[in-house]
Amino acid sequence: MPTPTRSPYRKPVAFGAVVALAAGLLGFVSYRATAPDGSPSDAPAVSAATGQDPGAYPGLAELARRDAGDGLALGRPDAPVVLIEYADFKCGYCGKFARDTEPGLIEKYVDAGTLRIEWRNFPIFGEESEAAARASWAAGQQDRFWAFHRAAYAEDAKEKGFGEDRLRELARQAGVKDLDRFTRDAGSEAAGEAVAADQEEAYSIGATSTPSFLINGRxxxxxxxxxxxxxxxxxxxxxxxGVGSAGEDAGERAE
Incomplete structure (x- = not known):
C-alpha cells in the first residue's frame, strides 16, 4: 500500500478522548481501502450495516461545515444527515464509489432533502493527486465542482493522468466557462490552503486511505x-x- 504524503501545513489537532477513539477505529478499518490486492467488498467498515457500529461520535459529527456557499457540497445545509467524503482523484476505489454508489444516494437521499454530501480533498498519491485536488477546488469556484468530479472519475479517466493540460481538458468537459481563471485559481495560494485544510482534517481523524467517510459522525x-x-x-x-423539541423520541410522539 502506498504511503500517504502529508501536507507541509499539517499541525496536531485534538478533538478529545471520544473522538480519538473514533479516529482509531477509522484508521483500523480504512487501511485496506487502497491496498492494491484488496477489494472494496472485502474491506471492513464501521457502520450500522456490519453489526460493528460504534455509534455516532459528536466530535466527528461537528466536522460537517453546512456552509450554504460551499461549492464542493451537495444538498441542503440543514439536511438531517451529512456524509463527509475524504477522497483522492487518483484513487480507483473512490472512482468506483463515484460511479456505482454515489448517484443512487444522490437520487434517493440528497434530492429528497435527507442527505447532504460534503467533499474533502484528501490527496495521498503524490503530485498529480495534489494537482487534481487543486483543480477540483478551482472548478468549484465557478460552480462546476461536481461536473469536474464526474469527468475526473469517468471510467478509465485516471489512467490518462492529471497533468496540467489534462486538468484543463477536464475543466472544459465540466463546463468551466473561464479556463484562464480556472488555471489561475488552481495555482493559487487559496487553493493550496483549502486542500491542506481538508487533508489535515482527514489525518486528524485517523483516515489513512481513500475513500473514507463520516455519516453524522459514524x-x-x-x-x-x-x-x-x-x-x-x-x-x-x-x-x-427521533428527538423532538422537547427531547421525546419518535415512539413517544407516536403514542
Missing part, C-alpha cells in the same frame, strides 16, 4: 456496497428524527 471506510451506506444513512436519519 466512520465508514472504503467503497462499500450501496447497502452499507443506505443503512448508515437511514440509521442516522432515524436518530435525527
Amino acid at each position: 466512520p465508514v471506510a472504503g467503497a462499500q456496497p450501496a447497502a452499507v451506506f443506505t443503512r448508515a444513512i437511514e440509521a442516522a436519519a432515524a436518530e435525527a428524527a
Whole structure:
C-alpha cells in the first residue's frame, strides 16, 4: 500500500478522548481501502450495516461545515444527515464509489432533502493527486465542482493522468466557462490552503486511505456496497428524527 504524503501545513489537532477513539477505529478499518490486492467488498467498515457500529461520535459529527456557499457540497445545509467524503482523484476505489454508489444516494437521499454530501480533498498519491485536488477546488469556484468530479472519475479517466493540460481538458468537459481563471485559481495560494485544510482534517481523524467517510459522525471506510451506506444513512436519519423539541423520541410522539 502506498504511503500517504502529508501536507507541509499539517499541525496536531485534538478533538478529545471520544473522538480519538473514533479516529482509531477509522484508521483500523480504512487501511485496506487502497491496498492494491484488496477489494472494496472485502474491506471492513464501521457502520450500522456490519453489526460493528460504534455509534455516532459528536466530535466527528461537528466536522460537517453546512456552509450554504460551499461549492464542493451537495444538498441542503440543514439536511438531517451529512456524509463527509475524504477522497483522492487518483484513487480507483473512490472512482468506483463515484460511479456505482454515489448517484443512487444522490437520487434517493440528497434530492429528497435527507442527505447532504460534503467533499474533502484528501490527496495521498503524490503530485498529480495534489494537482487534481487543486483543480477540483478551482472548478468549484465557478460552480462546476461536481461536473469536474464526474469527468475526473469517468471510467478509465485516471489512467490518462492529471497533468496540467489534462486538468484543463477536464475543466472544459465540466463546463468551466473561464479556463484562464480556472488555471489561475488552481495555482493559487487559496487553493493550496483549502486542500491542506481538508487533508489535515482527514489525518486528524485517523483516515489513512481513500475513500473514507463520516455519516453524522459514524466512520465508514472504503467503497462499500450501496447497502452499507443506505443503512448508515437511514440509521442516522432515524436518530435525527427521533428527538423532538422537547427531547421525546419518535415512539413517544407516536403514542
